[in-house]
Amino acid sequence: MSHAPIGAAGPAQHAAAPPPVGRRPRGRLIASLALVAALLLCGGGGTAAFLTLRNTEDGTGATEPAVAVDDFLTAVYQQRSVSRATALVCSSSRDEKRIAAKVAEVQRYVDTYREPRFRWTTPKVDNETGDRATVTTKVTVTTADERVADQDLRFTVVRKTGWWVCEVG
Template sequence: MTQPPSGGSTPQHAAATGGRQPAATGQPTRAARSPRSRRGLVVVSVVLVATLLLCGGGGAAAFFALRNAENGEGAEEPAVAVESFLSAVYQDRDPAQAAELVCSDARDDEKIAAKVAEVQAYAARYRNPRFRWSSPSVDSQNGERATVSTKLTMTTADEKVAEQNLRFTVVRKAGWWVCEVG
């Protein structure tokens, strides 16, 4: 027995269906799709992928370029940066003000707020505490980095005195910023 031609109907099939041809499914056959429509689909896909890569790449580049950018202007000198930072933490006890003086690499609002809270708790244990410090001195400096030291002193109304030597690492990025306290 021979097979009927593709897409046609056999006399037996025509008799079984009452002489009607099978209904078209609405799906074009592979031969009916033109190479032009496939080429258009490929072009649109390539353009879409290229656009996504450019936008994503540009966004990523902007993120990495700006993530270490300092907000505002730093101090003019390393010692001035340290002086401002000490005032914010020990006199004003303002974590937001202190955070504005810290370099972006070390800026952690929660840690800065915890340190200021620690200073407040320490001061609350004593009667009328006063904090002062020696004039910050630059121990070493090379172009973009400096080491600054000072002696912090707390004095209370009942004449108790506590001292601590502090050493700061200060970096220059659009001004001087405190990056590390040790």
């Protein structure tokens, strides 16, 4: 038997056709798209988690739970300032419409009754555990014609960048 050099005439050989010019294999394209999609999803999820979990309070908050409550009561009952009261509330409870409604309610009381005076007992911390405290006080309004009304209030206050009012009940 004679040995013919490779590629010499002999039985028919099937040579692989070279891939057409300008076409990439689909596997690489699909893998690249999957990688980009995964990066976008992970990046988007990571960003959402960061924005949700980060400390979103701007400002410093009050130094003590009772101070946070006293400042909030001052803003609502004496200053009747929606912006000041809103700035004292934790971001998760910051609803300017509800705060504005409460300030408007106090203003209507001022407009309806003769010379109302608002005062409250020194806010008392009833329970403080870690970054959460419950503070109570009694708000009293007295009018020039000696009408008196009391309201007991309970506040939930949280510490983030200082103490912030989060619930009033």
